[in-house]
Structure formats: structure tokens, C-alpha cells
Amino acid sequence: MNHLSLIVRTIVAWLVTLxxxxxxxWLFLTAFKTxxxxxxxxxxxxxxxxxxxxxxxxxRSDYLLYARNSLITSVLSTVIGLALAAPAAYSMAFFxxxxxxxxxxxxxSTKMMPAVGALVPxxxxxxxxxxxxxxTGLTIVFTLSNLPIMVWMLYSGFKEIPxxxxxxxxxxxxxxWGEFVHVIRPLAxxxxxxxxxxxLVLSWNEAFWALNLSSANAGTLATLIASYSSPExxxxxxxxxxxxxxxxxxxxxxxxxxxxxxxxxxxxxxx
Amino acid sequence: MNRLxxxxxxxxxxxxLFLWMIVPLVMTLYFSTVHYNLMQxxxxxxxxxxxxxxxxxxxxxxxxxxxxxxxxxxxxxxTVVFGIALALLINExxxxxxxxxxxxxxxxxxxxxxxxxxxxHMMMNPIYGILAQVWIFFxxxxxxxxxDHPLFSVIVMVSWQWLPFACLIFITSLQSLDRxxxxxxxxxxxxPLQKFWFLTLPHLGRSIAVVxxxxxxxxxxxFAEIYTTTGGGPGNESTNLAFLIFKxxxxxxxxxxxxxxxxxxxxLANIAAVFLIRMIGKNLDK
Numbered sequence: 001m002n003h004l005s006l007i008v009r010t011i012v013a014w015l016v017t018l019x020x021x022x023x024x025x026w027l028f029l030t031a032f033k034t035x036x037x038x039x040x041x042x043x044x045x046x047x048x049x050x051x052x053x054x055x056x057x058x059x060r061s062d063y064l065l066y067a068r069n070s071l072i073t074s075v076l077s078t079v080i081g082l083a084l085a086a087p088a089a090y091s092m093a094f095f096x097x098x099x100x101x102x103x104x105x106x107x108x109s110t111k112m113m114p115a116v117g118a119l120v121p122x123x124x125x126x127x128x129x130x131x132x133x134x135x136t137g138l139t140i141v142f143t144l145s146n147l148p149i150m151v152w153m154l155y156s157g158f159k160e161i162p163x164x165x166x167x168x169x170x171x172x173x174x175x176x177w178g179e180f181v182h183v184i185r186p187l188a189x190x191x192x193x194x195x196x197x198x199x200l201v202l203s204w205n206e207a208f209w210a211l212n213l214s215s216a217n218a219g220t221l222a223t224l225i226a227s228y229s230s231p232e233x234x235x236x237x238x239x240x241x242x243x244x245x246x247x248x249x250x251x252x253x254x255x256x257x258x259x260x261x262x263x264x265x266x267x268x269x270x271x
Numbered sequence: 272m273n274r275l276x277x278x279x280x281x282x283x284x285x286x287x288l289f290l291w292m293i294v295p296l297v298m299t300l301y302f303s304t305v306h307y308n309l310m311q312x313x314x315x316x317x318x319x320x321x322x323x324x325x326x327x328x329x330x331x332x333x334x335x336x337x338x339x340x341x342x343x344x345x346x347x348x349x350t351v352v353f354g355i356a357l358a359l360l361i362n363e364x365x366x367x368x369x370x371x372x373x374x375x376x377x378x379x380x381x382x383x384x385x386x387x388x389x390x391x392h393m394m395m396n397p398i399y400g401i402l403a404q405v406w407i408f409f410x411x412x413x414x415x416x417x418x419d420h421p422l423f424s425v426i427v428m429v430s431w432q433w434l435p436f437a438c439l440i441f442i443t444s445l446q447s448l449d450r451x452x453x454x455x456x457x458x459x460x461x462x463p464l465q466k467f468w469f470l471t472l473p474h475l476g477r478s479i480a481v482v483x484x485x486x487x488x489x490x491x492x493x494f495a496e497i498y499t500t501t502g503g504g505p506g507n508e509s510t511n512l513a514f515l516i517f518k519x520x521x522x523x524x525x526x527x528x529x530x531x532x533x534x535x536x537x538x539l540a541n542i543a544a545v546f547l548i549r550m551i552g553k554n555l556d557k
Contacts, residue, residue: 010365016357017371020434023389024377026401030393039399042408084284091280103285105548110292112544114492116513117537118291120520120529121298124309144291151284205382207495212521226384226499229391236392236399243385254380255373262439266481 024251030240038236053241063242066224070246072135073220074203077142078196081150084143086192089154090184094166104155111148115208126213133215141213142203149202150195153264157191158184194260197253201261204250221246299537302530309524322531331507331515332532338422339511339539342429342493347486349430351479354437359471362445372442379435383495390428391417391500421501421509428496437482444478445471480550487543491536512536 018025030038032049057063092100122141123132131137161184169183185192207222214223225246228239254261303322305315326332361371381389394401395416403413416424448471456466494513497503503510503518510518516536520529 006365009360009363010367013360013365013371014367016360017374020431021374021377023394023401023431024381026393027389041399041404043401043404084287088281088284091277095277095280097277101552103281105552107285107288108551109544109548110288112488112540112547113292114488114513114536114540116492116494116516117299117533117540118295119517120302120526120533121295123520124298124302124526125294127309144287147284147288147291201380205380207383208492211384211495211498212517222382222384222495225382225388226495228388229499239388239392243389247381247385250382251377251380254376258373258376258439259443262436262443265436266440266485 027240027244030237031244033237033240035235035237038240053237054245057238057242057245060238061224061227061242063224063245066219066221067245069135069138069214069218070204070220070222073138073142073218074200076135076139077146077203078199080139080143081146081199082192082196085147085150085154085195088151089158090180092151093155093158093161094163104152107148107151111145115145119208119212122209123212132213133217133219135218137213138210138218138220141209142206145206145209146199146202149264150199153195153198153260154188154191156263157188157195160191161187194257195264197257198261198264201250201253296537299530299533302526303534305527307526309526318527322527323534326519326528326531326535329515331510334507335510335512335515338507338509339491339513341422342426342511343487343490345426346430346433346490347483349426350433350437350486351482353434354441354482355475355479357434357438358441358445359467362442376435376439378432381432383432384499386428386432387496387499390424390431395424417501418505421505425493425496425501425509428500429490429493433486433490437486440478440482441475444475448474481547484543484547484550488540488547491540491543512539 026043029045031053032051033044033047034050034052037044037047092104126132126134126137129137131140165183165187166179169179174182204220205222206220207226210220210222211226214220225243228235228242304317304319306318306321307315357375361368361375378386392400397403397413397415400413402416406413414420416427453466453470456470461469492513493511494517497509497511497514498517501509503514507515512532513536516529516532519525519532523529
């Protein structure tokens with residue numbers, strides 16, 4: 001009985017999973033097809049793969065520029081974010097006061113406000129400061145958008161460190177910097193890494209601010225994909241190819257850190 | 272020195288966030304009371320409540336609120352129901368479970384614009400799309416999803432993206448389910464349905480609440496999918512509050528009205544946020 005139910009469950013689970021993931025599988029396959037193969041009716045499952053789309057996407061839409069912008073804004077916002085969040089989280093985890101919890105809650109609440117609520121002022125400020133369509137503007141906005149979650153995740157991670165170790169380090173004469181470098185950093189590398197990863201993912205996928213604040217110069221991959229919205233001639237294979245290149249790195253990153261990422265996004269409300 | 276150091280450490284983050292929150296808020300409050308069009312940068316005349324009245328009496332406004340609520344409600348319902356179902360399905364071990372879990376989380380990491388176009392062209396296109404092929408295979412005429420059912424199509428796209436998120440939360444929660452209690456119930460003659468209703472579901476209660484609140488907060492701002500596929504249309508059929516504000520701000524360039532609308536959105540978000548903050552606060556105390 002148990003054996004039969006195992007088989008049934010396995011089959012159902014795999015069928016459901018493949019159905020849900022099917023659009024992505026199809027995207028992957030189509031990226032290696034020619035345009036004619038891509039629109040074939042009925043759809044072709046067996047075909048000889050080609051790499052021509054990868055060349056064409058770069059030639060037609062300067063893919064590398066957008067990829068570079070995505071990379072720069074993601075990495076910079078992560079680095080700056082960590083630089084701002086780590087000291088804050090450290091301070092809140094190890095120098096706790098009565099106000100610490102309120103401070104943390106307030107920080108989280110800033111993330112809960114809809115981005116569209118700040119669209120108008122941020123746009124006007126960016127316009128006045130000449131930061132529309134600039135990597136600087138995007139990086140700043142990404143950093144601030146992700147900062148609350150980063151502080152939160154680092155705080156949760158730092159709290160796991162047993163205070164006795166810090167006591168021992170202090171008694172050995174380590175100053176704050178020494179504490180951080182020799183005790184915190186080795187123990188919290190996991191937290192730092194997954195927090196950084198989370199910021200990378202969120203910034204890379206960030207579409208709202210990217211669409212509204214950037215254009216030809218600072219556009220990210222998110223905006224490039226959006227520009228494929230109106231079809232001009234046969235373009236499905238190229239769209240699949242461009243999309244695949246844009247989303248693949250993040251999906252792979254996500255596979256490695258799904259637990260921490262979801263932890264971060266639920267603000268730790270589910271243990 | 273002892274009091275100064277901690278404050279210096281968190282000062283940069285706190286100050287940045289404070290500015291990030293206060294400056295736009297104050298500006299929005301200010302803009303909502305003036306007539307300011309980005310195309311006529313010189314003129315800013317005080318108009319009091321006029322922007323709010325204009326935004327609220329815009330026929331698109333009522334529609335956008337309804338659309339927003341429908342979008343929110345549908346996606347939450349779909350992700351919670353199917354998320355629980357999925358979590359129950361893959362909770363017990365089976366061959367390939369690790370790979371399944373990894374595959375299932377993938378839709379969540381696809382960027383919204385790619386998600387939108389994936390569905391718009393590959394799945395929902397009435398001639399070449401996969402769904403059209405399936406419809407033809409079963410002998411019926413394909414549906415033009417985005418034209419005939421725009422809001423529903425957006426709901427499908429967004430649900431597809433958030434289902435893995437809900438599922439992962441529920442799996443995590445299920446793993447702390449008390450096995451012994453389940454077994455005892457089984458020995459007392461409870462069937463699977465009763466076990467689910469009386470044991471599993473209450474245990475999941477907290478995570479359901481978290482999923483609902485998190486999704487409420489993030490789904491309020493659904494924008495990229497609508498922007499990339501339907502453009503809010505046809506007409507205003509798939510316009511939600513976020514898109515309406517965007518339309519006023521960056522298509523009509525009417526900053527005043529858009530700001531008034533933004534305040535509505537902030538109020539809506541605040542309602543959900545209050546409950547979520549309370550829940551998190553309780554967790555922090557543990």
C-alpha cells in the first residue's frame with residue numbers, strides 16, 4: 001500500500017512540477033531555435049539547436065550594454081547596502097537598547113510602503129538632479145529599496161552569534177574593529193553572503209524603478225526585455241534568447257539560496 | 272563613548288532610510304495640493320483638495336481600485352490554496368524531491384518583465400502560443416487571453432510567479448508539524464481529511480497569515496507585468512492603482528493628481544503593514 005502511494009505521489013509531484021516549470025523549459029528550448037522553428041505549429045520538440053540568436057540579440061539591441069548596467073547597479077547597490085547595513089545590524093544586535101526593537105520595526109515599515117507612492121517625488125528629484133537615466137540614480141534607489149531587508153537579515157544572523165565568544169574576544173583585548181574582523185566576520189560569512197545574494201537578486205530583477213527612471217543609457221536588462229513587448233517581425237527565438245540570458249544567472253543564484261531569500265522576504269515572520 | 276559608538280554605527284543606515292521615507296512623503300503631500308504639470312515646470316498653483324477630487328472622481332479610479340482588489344484577492348487565493356496543496360504533495364520524501372524543490376522555486380526568480388513577455392508571447396498568443404496549441408489539440412478555438420481577459424491574464428502571470436514563494440513558506444511550516452500527534456490521531460481513527468482539517472490547517476494558520484500579508488504588500492505594487500503586456504487596457508480593464516498613478520504621473524505628466532493618488536495607495540498599504548508589523552514584533556520578542 002505504501003509502495004503504491006509512493007509511486008503515485010512521485011508521478012503526480014513530477015507531473016505538477018513539470019507543468020508549472022514548463023514555460024521556462026519552453027523558453028530555454030526556444031532560445032536555441034531558428035525563428036521559423038519557434039513559431040512552428042504544431043510546436044517542435046525535436047530540433048537541431050543553433051546559437052545564432054545569441055549573436056543576433058547582441059547585434060540588434062546592444063545586449064551587453066544593458067547587461068553591464070544590470071551588473072553594475074546590482075553589485076554596487078549590494079556593496080553599498082552591506083556597508084550601510086552591517087554596522088547598523090551589528091550595533092542593534094550587540095548594543096541592544098529598549099529602542100532597538102522599535103528602530104528595527106520602523107526600518108522594516110519603510111519597505112512596506114508601495115514604490116509607486118514615491119514615484120512622483122523620486123522622479124522629480126532625479127530630474128532636477130540630472131540623475132534620470134543614470135547608473136548613479138538607479139544604484140541609489142536600489143540600495144535604499146533593499147536596505148531595510150538587508151539590515152533585518154544581518155541582524156537576525158548576528159543575533160545567532162553567542163555573546164560569550166565576543167566576551168572572550170573583548171577580554172583578550174580586541175577592540176570593536178578587531179571583534180568584527182576576527183570574530184563576527186568568520187562566523188557570519190553565511191549571513192553576509194546570503195544577504196548580499198538577496199540584494200543582488202532583488203536589484204537585478206528590479207523593474208519598477210528601472211522602467212521609470214532609466215532609458216537608453218542606464219537601462220537594465222529588465223527594461224531591455226520590456227522593450228521586446230511589441231513584436232516587429234519574427235522575433236520569438238530572439239526574445240527567448242534575450243530573456244534566457246537575462247534570467248538564467250538569477251535563477252541559478254536563487255537555487256543556491258532559496259531558504260535565506262525567502263526568510264529575508266518574509267521579514268523573518270516564519271521560522 | 273559607550274553610548275556614542277552604537278549610534279554612530281547605525282546612523283548612516285537610519286539617516287538614509289529616514290530621508291528616503293520623509294522626503295518623498297513630504298513632497299507628495301505638497302504636490303497633491305498644487306497644480307503642477309511636468310510639461311509646464313514653471314507654474315505651481317495651490318489648488319487645495321482639487322487633485323484629490325479629480326483623482327477620486329476619475330472613472331478610472333473606481334475601476335482601478337476594484338481591479339487592484341480583484342488582483343490581490345485572486346492571486347492570494349490561488350497561491351495559498353495551491354501552495355498548500357503543493358506543499359502537502361512534496362512534503363513527504365520521494366525520488367527526485369531535491370530536484371523538484373529546486374525546479375519549483377524558479378518562477379519566483381524570473382524578472383517581472385521577462386515573466387510578462389514569457390506569458391504574453393509564448394503561452395498566450397492566440398496563434399502560436401502554447402495554450403493555443405493545447406486548445407486546438409482538444410478541438411476548440413484558442414482564446415485571445417490578453418485582449419479578452421486582460422485582468423485574468425495578469426492574475427495568471429502574477430500567481431505563477433508567487434506560487435513558489437507561498438509553497439516554500441508552507442513547506443517550511445509543515446516541517447515543524449508534530450508527527451507524533453498525527454500518528455496518535457491516525458490511531459484514534461482520524462482519516463486524512465480530518466487530520467488535515469483539525470491538525471495541519473491550524474498549524475499552517477500562522478504561515479498563511481504571513482503569506483497573505485506579505486503578498487498584500489508586494490502585490491499592491493504590481494506594475495511591470497501590466498506595463499509590458501496590456502498597458503492597463505483595453506481601456507482600463509487591467510489598470511490597477513499603481514498603474515493609474517504611473518499613467519497620471521509619467522504619461523499625463525500631472526504630478527498633482529498622481530500625488531493625490533499615491534496617498535491613496537500609501538493608506539491602503541499602511542493597513543496591511545500595521546498587521547504585519549505587529550506579527551513580526553511578536554516574533555522578535557521570542
